[in-house]
Amino acid sequence: MPATSHVLANLPSKLPALLLGAVTAAALGLAAPAQAQTVLKLGHVLAKGSHYDVGAHVFCEEIDKGTQGRIKCQVYPASALGGEREEVEAVQLGTQDLVITSTGPVGNFVPEIKIVDVPFLFRDYDHARKVLDGKIGQDLLAKFPSHGLVALAWSENGFRHMTNNKRPIVNASDAAGLKLRTMENKVHMEGYRAFGILPTPMAFPEVFGALQQGVVDGQENPIPVILASKFSQVQKHLSLTGHVYSPALILTSPRVYNKLSDADKKVFADAAAKSVAATRKKVNDDEANGIAQLEKDGMQVVRNVNSASFRDALKGPYASYAKEFGAERVAAIQAVK
Ligand code: EAX
Numbered sequence: 073m074p075a076t077s078h079v080l081a082n083l084p085s086k087l088p089a090l091l092l093g094a095v096t097a098a099a100l101g102l103a104a105p106a107q108a109q110t111v112l113k114l115g116h117v118l119a120k121g122s123h124y125d126v127g128a129h130v131f132c133e134e135i136d137k138g139t140q141g142r143i144k145c146q147v148y149p150a151s152a153l154g155g156e157r158e159e160v161e162a163v164q165l166g167t168q169d170l171v172i173t174s175t176g177p178v179g180n181f182v183p184e185i186k187i188v189d190v191p192f193l194f195r196d197y198d199h200a201r202k203v204l205d206g207k208i209g210q211d212l213l214a215k216f217p218s219h220g221l222v223a224l225a226w227s228e229n230g231f232r233h234m235t236n237n238k239r240p241i242v243n244a245s246d247a248a249g250l251k252l253r254t255m256e257n258k259v260h261m262e263g264y265r266a267f268g269i270l271p272t273p274m275a276f277p278e279v280f281g282a283l284q285q286g287v288v289d290g291q292e293n294p295i296p297v298i299l300a301s302k303f304s305q306v307q308k309h310l311s312l313t314g315h316v317y318s319p320a321l322i323l324t325s326p327r328v329y330n331k332l333s334d335a336d337k338k339v340f341a342d343a344a345a346k347s348v349a350a351t352r353k354k355v356n357d358d359e360a361n362g363i364a365q366l367e368k369d370g371m372q373v374v375r376n377v378n379s380a381s382f383r384d385a386l387k388g389p390y391a392s393y394a395k396e397f398g399a400e401r402v403a404a405i406q407a408v409k
Pocket residue numbers: 117118156173174176229255275276292293294297318
């Protein structure tokens with residue numbers, strides 16, 4: 073007797089009927105309801121393989137795993153869904169589900185976080201990460217829901233440096249007169265004007281073309297962005313000014329977040345933490361190896377920037393930042409050890 077019929081003949085009496093029922097249902101296309109699946113759209117403006125892209129893929133892998141495939145996300149890199157301001161607006165409207173963005177344009181949506189964009193506010197990466205992961209940073213994330221956004225975590229863009237096609241920048245006075253593309257960020261622009269720069273706010277997707285055509289003389293961005301965006305192809309001078317630490321954020325829409333169970337909210341939080349760790353590791357790697365790579369690609373690098381000349385130039389803007397954000401809040405961030 074073939075094994076199968078032997079097995080069937082020995083099944084408990086009612087099982088053959090159940091099997092028959094399942095086979096019939098399947099045959100009639102009444103298969104058990106497939107698990108409902110959601111595929112979220114996650115956008116960012118940087119190239120594949122960049123520090124944002126590494127973090128985006130880790131996030132999507134983690135929520136897929138953590139929800140047993142019920143919730144997945146699709147990464148849209150390289151400004152496929154628009155510039156950062158557009159993407160943040162789309163997440164706020166609910167037409168995009170998630171974005172990894174620098175804080176650049178975000179102060180226009182959540183004014184309370186503009187303080188983190190103050191030039192020379194953070195001493196180094198360790199200081200910035202401690203502030204953002206600590207009470208000060210977490211309290212700022214709690215401001216987002218009242219502005220129609222949910223901030224899952226602080227991620228990282230990096231310390232910003234100046235590039236241009238006119239001349240090496242050693243002192244702040246060397247930057248004077250340069251037309252530099254900036255983010256759409258008033259805190260940055262106020263500081264850069266004090267260096268004598270002519271700030272030209274522009275969405276990131278337009279930057280490479282503007283540099284190539286000479287619409288602007290230069291721009292400023294972290295090493296990971298300069299590397300990923302291949303700015304060495306259109307910029308001659310890199311000066312390690314480190315004039316601003318640029319945080320990033322993982323934002324989602326309340327339309328997505330408020331539908332999640334508590335368990336899935338925890339999955340999102342854990343996925344965001346792993347995403348940030350991956351992004352920060354990529355930033356560390358790019359900081360360690362990127363400058364040599366950019367020199368190899370032909371950029372002339374000024375390492376001995378006179379940082380004091382830039383800080384001294386900021387006396388005016390700092391008075392205005394203290395007035396806008398509260399001198400005690402600026403001091404509290406600087407005091408974190
Ligand atoms: O967020 O716009 C910028 O210069 C940002 O640093 C870049 O898009 C990465």
